[in-house]
Every structure is written in structure tokens, then in C-alpha cells.
Amino acid sequence: xxxxxxxxDKVSGATVSALLATHVEPTAALNTDESPLYTTxxxxxxxxxxxNHRNEEYVRRDLVTGRVATTNTAEGFFGNSKRSLDGTHHxxxxxxxxxxxxxxDYKYNTRxxxxxxxxxxxxxxxxxxxxxxxxxxxxxxxxxRL
Numbered sequence: 322x323x324x325x326x327x328x329x330d331k332v333s334g335a336t337v338s339a340l341l342a343t344h345v346e347p348t349a350a351l352n353t354d355e356s357p358l359y360t361t362x363x364x365x366x367x368x369x370x371x372x373n374h375r376n377e378e379y380v381r382r383d384l385v386t387g388r389v390a391t392t393n394t395a396e397g398f399f400g401n402s403k404r405s406l407d408g409t410h411h412x413x414x415x416x417x418x419x420x421x422x423x424x425x426d427y428k429y430n431t432r433x434x435x436x437x438x439x440x441x442x443x444x445x446x447x448x449x450x451x452x453x454x455x456x457x458x459x460x461x462x463x464x465x466r467l
Contacts, residue, residue, distance in 0.1 A: 322398055322429045324422035326415075338362035352390050398429055 350368035353359040363369030370390030372378045380391040431439045
């Protein structure tokens with residue numbers, strides 16, 4: 322899972338197309354709902370299957386190719402993300418939304434790993450790094466060591 326924060330006013334077929342081109346191989350089969358945002362970008366992939374939620378279609382197997390068209394995995398991630406943001410964090414700022422989403426991506430991508438193993442891996446990734454929200458201010462005078 323890779324989340325990208327996009328402003329409401331920036332959601333367009335061109336934006337979706339650019340994001341998909343950056344993150345998805347052209348040999349992939351793309352599964353989406355029937356939104357017109359995906360029509361043009363879908364042509365750039367080996368296949369583009371859609372489900373029609375308006376007709377209460379949520380999963381479909383193509384009898385010719387055997388592919389399964391569904392958006393259930395993505396919708397499950399979005400639903401869990403919304404509940405996590407509302408329930409755990411209660412409120413998030415748009416300024417830091419990307420960081421919250423990176424946390425949710427990590428949790429989703431490691432969902433089949435034990436909590437202990439995920440924690441050890443996460444700590445190893447931050448070892449030797451400093452987390453600052455703002456540039457650090459120094460009060461050292463020229464030539465003085467901090």
C-alpha cells in the first residue's frame with residue numbers, strides 16, 4: 322500500500338494518471354470502480370476491470386480471462402484508515418496528513434507480521450535518525466562546539 326495525499330481541488334484524471342504511472346507497472350491489471358477519473362489512465366495498463374457499485378456490484382470474475390475485478394482491498398484500507406484517524410488520533414492536520422498515512426501504510430503492509438516483530442523492524446529503521454518537525458535552532462557561536 323502506498324498512500325499519497327492529494328488536495329481536494331487537485332483530484333483529476335491527470336493527477337490519477339500521474340500517480341498510477343509513478344507507482345504501478347504498466348503490465349498490471351488495474352481494478353477500479355466506475356468513476357470516469359480512471360477511464361483514460363486505465364488505458365495505460367495491460368487490463369482495466371471495473372465494478373459498478375451503483376448496481377451493487379462489488380466483485381466479479383471475468384469468465385474469459387479469469388481475472389477478478391474488485392476494489393474491496395482498497396476500500397477496506399480506506400475504511401480502516403478513516404476509523405484509525407478518527408478513533409486513535411481524533412483529529413489530524415493537513416500539514417502532517419502524509420505522516421499519518423505513512424504510518425497506516427506501514428501497519429497495513431506489515432499486518433501479517435507479529436506486533437513484536439513489526440516494532441523491532443520499525444525501531445531499526447529509525448535508529449540513528451532524528452525526528453524534528455522544525456529545523457533545529459542552534460545557539461552556538463562561531464567556532465563553539467555543541
